[in-house]
Structure formats: structure tokens, C-alpha cells
Amino acid sequence: MTSLNPVSPPNAHALALQAVQVARLYYEQGLTTDAIASELGLSRPKVSRLLSHARRSGLVEIRIHDPEGQARGLEAQLRLRYPFLHPQVVSVPPGSGEDLWTERVATAAASLLSNLLRPGQRVGLAWGNTMNAVGRALTPRVISDVTFVQLNGSANDSDFVSGFVTDTILRFARNFGAGAQLFPVPTFFDDPATKQAMWRERSVKHVIGLQEHADILMYSVGSHTARTPSHVYSAGYLGTGDLKVLADEGAVGDIATVFYRADGSWQGLSLNARASGPDLSLMQSVQESVCVVSGLGKVTALHGALAGRLMHRLIVDEVTAQAVLALSEPAAPL
Structure with a gap:
């Protein structure tokens, strides 16, 4: 031997x-x-x-830096900080730009919607740049008896011509062989009394009823500080005076053109009396309310929406997720 x-x-x-x-x-x-x-x-x-x-013998150490592992860790932190939340954090390549982050997040949102959607359901959509990107990332799939419902009005001079909002909603509907219910009212009314009168019209009440009985909501948060400003800020919907009032009243972002503060509250903001979007309690009550966010310019707006529990699901890129968690850190004792 x-x-x-x-x-x-x-x-x-x-x-x-x-x-x-x-x-x-x-x-x-x-x-x-x-x-x-x-x-x-x-x-x-x-x-x-x-x-x-x-x-x-330890002369060589092999370390695997798994980007998905980091994303899963961020999801765990978000769940710990916000127990009501079902987060999905999307990995992005180190050093990549926000356009790629949006593309990755939109693809993840498109996949989630396809998995969630069932025959006979209604989906409320709030239009904007992010939803436009999600619509372009969809994979065709026919699902019977589905209706996509526009959550907020889109009538203003530029979008009557550009078709941005209509194209976004119809893209979702066509992808799934579904119906589309547009909401042809102004994004913001000049006078709150005009809105109240319009809301009594049968055709408008029909759309609002569809919104309120939606099975799924999908939307982003709007912010004028985003690298690519949200469509409502860049397409002439709001004047300088409107923006000043929002700043003075502490608004940090919007969902479906309804504005909210840093603590997530929206009641009493003056512009909301003229806004066509739904009461934000809808985002709290619909269990499949999906917020899709990407970009560091939206961190403050996302933080406020989370503070108000204005979503049940969140799809976000890992860089933005890290920034929101950092903003959410409790203050150190003096």
C-alpha cells in the first residue's frame, strides 16, 4: 500500500x-x-x-457578485420597511443609464401584467411616459373579454394632435385583443364647477364606474424633477402658476394627474379639485394596484406614494430602489 x-x-x-x-x-x-x-x-x-x-488552500478566493442577489436583498428591505408592499426590483448593469433602467423596468411590468391578466377583467391605466414604455414592451397575447380603461382625461391642445395618450391606451388593448374605454375629458378643468357638472353626465359616470370596479390598476408616479419630465409636466398641461401653487402646497408628485404630498396625503390640494384622475383611495383599495417607477428624479415622488400606501405592488429598478430606501432611513437620534 x-x-x-x-x-x-x-x-x-x-x-x-x-x-x-x-x-x-x-x-x-x-x-x-x-x-x-x-x-x-x-x-x-x-x-x-x-x-x-x-x-x-485559500490562495485564491472566488466571489460571485450576483446582480439578482442584490435585487432580492433590496426587495426584502422594501418589504420590511413597507409591510403592505409586494416589490419587484429589477437588476440593471453597473454604470448604465436611466433609459436602460426604464426599458428593463417596462419589460418586467409588461410581463407581470400578462401574468396577472385573466378573462373578463378590467384594467385601469394612467397614461404617461412610463406606461408608454410598458405598452411598447408587451408581448402579444389574446385574452377574452378584457377592457382597458383610461384613468384620467387627456384633452389639451397638444395631445389632441399628437395622439400620445390614445395611442398608449389602444396599444395595450390591441396587444391583448381587448376593448378600450377612453376618457375624453380635460386633464385639468379650468373651473372645479365645470368638472362637477361633467361628472354628472351619464357617459362620464359610466367611465368612472369602470375605473372604480377595475381588477388591476397600472400607473407610475409623475415628477417634474425626472430626467425625462413626466408627460403632464412637459406637454403643456400645467402653467407656471400651477406649478407654483403645487410647490407652495407641498405637492411632491402625482398619480394619474392627482397630486399628493410627501406623506402621501392628497386631500385639500387645490389643483386636485380640477383634476380628472380618480381619488387616490382607489390605489389603496384595488389589491392589484401596480406602480411602475424608474429614475432618480422620481425618488421623492415614489417615497411620498409609499408613505401614503398608494400601491400594493411596485416594480422599480435597483438604483432607484436603493435611493428610496436611503431616503426612508429613520433619522439618527441626537
Whole structure:
């Protein structure tokens, strides 16, 4: 029987030096085992044994940085901070730009909607840049007896011409072979009394009834500080005076053109009396209320929406998720 004698200290030192030499060529310079064998005058099996020794003895440490692992960790932190929330954090490549973040988040949202949707359901959609991106990421699938309902009006001079809102809603409907219920009222009324009168019209009451009985809601948060400002801010819906009033009253963002404060409250903001979007309690009551957010300019708006529990599901990129969690950190005691 052959016995294996322990390597003496000098031989162990030489073995370690040779293993480090091989490991540097393999891991740092990217040489193949064949190339290393040729360069050092060793056999290929010898090179493999030296690499194994380097790993086994701790001369080489292999660390796997799993981007999905980081995303799952952020999801756990969001659930801990906001127990009502079902978050999905989307990984993005390090150093990538916000356009790619939006693309990844939109693809995840499109996939979720396809998985959630069932025959006979109604889906309330709040139009905007993010929902436009989600619509473009959809994969065609026919689901019977589905209706997509526009959550807020879109009538203003520019969008009557551009078709931005109509195209977004219809894209969702066509993708699923579904019906579309548009909401052809002004985004903001000039006079709250005009809105109240319009809300008594049968055709308008019909759309509002569909909104209130939606099975799924999908929307984003609006912010004028986003790198690409939300459509309601960039397309002429709000004047300078409106923006000043919102700032003075503490508004930090909007959902379906209904504005809210940093604590998530929306009651008493003057512009909401003229807004066509639904009361934000709808986002609290519908169990499948899905908020889709991407971009550091939306962090404050998202933080406020989370404070008000204005969603049950959140799809967000990992960079924005990290920033929201940092903003949510409790203040250190003095």
C-alpha cells in the first residue's frame, strides 16, 4: 500500500509559490490551462492540480457578485420597511443609464401584467411616459373579454394632435385583443364647477364606474424633477402658476394627474379639485394596484406614494430602489 507523506514546509512553500504563479496567469491574465502549461513547461494536469490547490488552500478566493442577489436583498428591505408592499426590483448593469433602467423596468411590468391578466377583467391605466414604455414592451397575447380603461382625461391642445395618450391606451388593448374605454375629458378643468357638472353626465359616470370596479390598476408616479419630465409636466398641461401653487402646497408628485404630498396625503390640494384622475383611495383599495417607477428624479415622488400606501405592488429598478430606501432611513437620534 502506498502511503502519502505530508509535504515538508520548504516543499509546501514552493508549491504555494507555483500555485500563485499559475493562478495569476489563469485569473488575472486570462490564459488557458494549455497556454500556462506551455509557458511554464508543465503538463496540463499539473496546471489543473495547481489551480485546485490555489482554491482549496485559500490562495485564491472566488466571489460571485450576483446582480439578482442584490435585487432580492433590496426587495426584502422594501418589504420590511413597507409591510403592505409586494416589490419587484429589477437588476440593471453597473454604470448604465436611466433609459436602460426604464426599458428593463417596462419589460418586467409588461410581463407581470400578462401574468396577472385573466378573462373578463378590467384594467385601469394612467397614461404617461412610463406606461408608454410598458405598452411598447408587451408581448402579444389574446385574452377574452378584457377592457382597458383610461384613468384620467387627456384633452389639451397638444395631445389632441399628437395622439400620445390614445395611442398608449389602444396599444395595450390591441396587444391583448381587448376593448378600450377612453376618457375624453380635460386633464385639468379650468373651473372645479365645470368638472362637477361633467361628472354628472351619464357617459362620464359610466367611465368612472369602470375605473372604480377595475381588477388591476397600472400607473407610475409623475415628477417634474425626472430626467425625462413626466408627460403632464412637459406637454403643456400645467402653467407656471400651477406649478407654483403645487410647490407652495407641498405637492411632491402625482398619480394619474392627482397630486399628493410627501406623506402621501392628497386631500385639500387645490389643483386636485380640477383634476380628472380618480381619488387616490382607489390605489389603496384595488389589491392589484401596480406602480411602475424608474429614475432618480422620481425618488421623492415614489417615497411620498409609499408613505401614503398608494400601491400594493411596485416594480422599480435597483438604483432607484436603493435611493428610496436611503431616503426612508429613520433619522439618527441626537
